[in-house]
Amino acid sequence: MKCIRCLSGEAAVVATAPDGSGAWEIYKCGRCNFGWRNTEPAKLLDPANRDPFFQLDKVDIDKLITPCPIPPLHR
Amino acid sequence: MFKDLRQFLEKLEKEGQLVQYTDEVMPEPDIRAISRAAADMGATGPAVIINKIKGYGNKKIAVNVHGSWANHALMMGMPKTTSLKEQFFELARRWDSYPGEVRWVDNPPCQEVVLDSFNLLELLPMYKVNEHDGGFYLSKASVVSKDPEDPDNFDKENVGIYRLQVQDADTIAMQGLPFHDIAIHMRKAEERGEALPVAICIGVDPMLSFMASTPIAYDQSEYKYTAAINGIPMELAKTTTGFLDVPAGAEYVLEGEILPRVRVCEGPFGEFPGSYSGARKQVVIKIKRVTHRRDPIFENLYLGRPWTEIDTLLGLNTCIPIYKQLRETMPEVKAVNALYQHGLTVIISTESRLGGYAKSVAFRAASTPHGISYVKNIILVDADVDPFDLVQVMWAMSTRLRGEKDVIVIPNTPGMPLDPGSEPPGMGSKIILDCTTPVAPEPKMRDVKMVDLIPEAIAFQKKLTQMHQALGAVS
Numbered sequence: 001m002k003c004i005r006c007l008s009g010e011a012a013v014v015a016t017a018p019d020g021s022g023a024w025e026i027y028k029c030g031r032c033n034f035g036w037r038n039t040e041p042a043k044l045l046d047p048a049n050r051d052p053f054f055q056l057d058k059v060d061i062d063k064l065i066t067p068c069p070i071p072p073l074h075r
Numbered sequence: 076m077f078k079d080l081r082q083f084l085e086k087l088e089k090e091g092q093l094v095q096y097t098d099e100v101m102p103e104p105d106i107r108a109i110s111r112a113a114a115d116m117g118a119t120g121p122a123v124i125i126n127k128i129k130g131y132g133n134k135k136i137a138v139n140v141h142g143s144w145a146n147h148a149l150m151m152g153m154p155k156t157t158s159l160k161e162q163f164f165e166l167a168r169r170w171d172s173y174p175g176e177v178r179w180v181d182n183p184p185c186q187e188v189v190l191d192s193f194n195l196l197e198l199l200p201m202y203k204v205n206e207h208d209g210g211f212y213l214s215k216a217s218v219v220s221k222d223p224e225d226p227d228n229f230d231k232e233n234v235g236i237y238r239l240q241v242q243d244a245d246t247i248a249m250q251g252l253p254f255h256d257i258a259i260h261m262r263k264a265e266e267r268g269e270a271l272p273v274a275i276c277i278g279v280d281p282m283l284s285f286m287a288s289t290p291i292a293y294d295q296s297e298y299k300y301t302a303a304i305n306g307i308p309m310e311l312a313k314t315t316t317g318f319l320d321v322p323a324g325a326e327y328v329l330e331g332e333i334l335p336r337v338r339v340c341e342g343p344f345g346e347f348p349g350s351y352s353g354a355r356k357q358v359v360i361k362i363k364r365v366t367h368r369r370d371p372i373f374e375n376l377y378l379g380r381p382w383t384e385i386d387t388l389l390g391l392n393t394c395i396p397i398y399k400q401l402r403e404t405m406p407e408v409k410a411v412n413a414l415y416q417h418g419l420t421v422i423i424s425t426e427s428r429l430g431g432y433a434k435s436v437a438f439r440a441a442s443t444p445h446g447i448s449y450v451k452n453i454i455l456v457d458a459d460v461d462p463f464d465l466v467q468v469m470w471a472m473s474t475r476l477r478g479e480k481d482v483i484v485i486p487n488t489p490g491m492p493l494d495p496g497s498e499p500p501g502m503g504s505k506i507i508l509d510c511t512t513p514v515a516p517e518p519k520m521r522d523v524k525m526v527d528l529i530p531e532a533i534a535f536q537k538k539l540t541q542m543h544q545a546l547g548a549v550s
Contacts, residue, residue, distance in 0.1 A: 005209075014243040015196035017130030024102070024130050026196050028210070032354070033242050033340045035196075035210030037203070039129075040103045044206060054207050054343065056354060061340050065500075066356040067492075068251055068258050070336050074266040 003029035079324025110377030113139035175302025183312035183323035205345030215376035248341035278326025289392035331362035412462035430517035
């Protein structure tokens with residue numbers, strides 16, 4: 001399914017309401033790791049209405065800042 | 076004081092500082108709205124236990140546990156009306172009793188239930204802390220790790236609170252920043268190509284959460300500090316792997332490891348300066364086993380636009396290390412208020428040994444280990460000004476600050492990356508506002524006489540307070 005944050009087709013269900021009520025589902029994107037629940041406020045769930053500041057569709061994930069870079073291996 | 080979270084929650088309830096919220100709520104946006112509301116109730120606000128969350132059955136969440144100075148005083152074993160200044164001095168006194176006693180127990184409550192099959196997003200009542208967060212975060216979990224080069228050194232075992240994005244059933248991304256102790260452990264493990272075992276502890280005794288968010292030395296033990304300040308031994312248990320030490324009374328323990336030499340997309344997250352920090356590449360943890368108490372209580376923390384629970388939690392434990400370090404060479408320092416965003420703005424009360432002394436106090440504060448990147452705006456006040464009383468601080472600024480000589484800006488200093496004013500992230504500047512009275516040989520600007528304090532007022536205040544309370548006044 002489509003990720004609402006980066007618009008990739010790599011999102012999938014990762015959790016459902018544990019009381020068996022079917023009250024909600026949680027999805028996660030395989031590209032950007034965004035997680036969301038289908039009962040969050042509606043304005044956040046529609047990609048067209050989300051704040052463009054937070055969207056990651058035009059961002060190269062691999063070029064994001066890495067606060068703790070991988071150090072060289074000591075052999 | 077309290078050996079686990081449950082004992083503290085009982086105390087809060089007895090003192091009228093805990094609200095049991097029993098109406099059903101939605102995970103979003105209700106839990107953060109309740110947390111925000113509790114924070115906005117101010118210095119006497121209650122903790123809240125949310126008892127019914129749609130889809131999560133009977134799982135319970137405790138929020139705002141550290142959220143007010145009243146709760147903070149109770150955590151210290153002091154009356155809930157204790158002033159901030161009194162709590163500061165009591166904490167400074169107990170700080171010197173490090174190290175306290177730790178002891179290990181068998182059959183710990185944190186291992187009453189052991190799960191090898193689980194989905195973290197269903198087991199824990201997770202929710203979005205802020206609406207634009209990148210996912211579902213643990214914001215108050217203590218992460219335990221050891222130094223891979225010195226695993227038998229108990230004092231180098233680290234307990235720290237870092238933000239944790241629970242991404243799926245068994246995967247958590249974590250932000251450790253280079254100046255955090257866990258980053259040292261991570262680097263050493265990754266240089267060897269090894270995984271770093273970790274234990275993530277949720278719902279621990281409030282003094283451990285307090286110490287886990289305090290900047291102490293790399294080889295000082297958060298467990299021994301907790302015991303020292305609590306005045307009771309810290310009870311620990313070995314993880315089921317036998318490698319790490321966890322609080323015996325923790326509500327949940329997630330046992331796993333940081334995968335070596337992997338980075339994943341994590342964030343953003345609404346952070347304590349009140350702004351979102353962006354999406355980043357961070358380390359990833361695989362959880363292999365979960366243990367928990369029967370009927371566990373999940374605990375989390377709201378952070379965002381100050382003042383929130385995190386400001387109280389990070390409050391006095393930012394002040395004390397700076398205070399102690401200043402007084403090593405500057406005994407004239409009376410008190411340090413570093414409450415504002417983990418020490419970005421600091422107010423220091425000091426006597427002046429000689430002309431210009433207050434500025435030297437500022438330089439020292441700005442070069443303490445925490446101060447290097449955090450201490451940014453430094454306000455100096457005289458010894459007769461309480462730095463925790465902002466009315467007095469503003470008075471000092473109004474009458475003792477002269478812009479042409481008392482305001483110094485130092486450009487191009489280290490900055491704190493989460494400060495939205497630090498650009499590029501990690502660079503900044505510092506400003507000193509000297510609101511102290513000139514001392515010889517600096518000339519006095521004008522010779523004035525201060526209006527004296529009135530000692531007779533103290534006895535009258537006691538009497539008037541009793542009379543006021545008898546009228547049914549709120550204390």
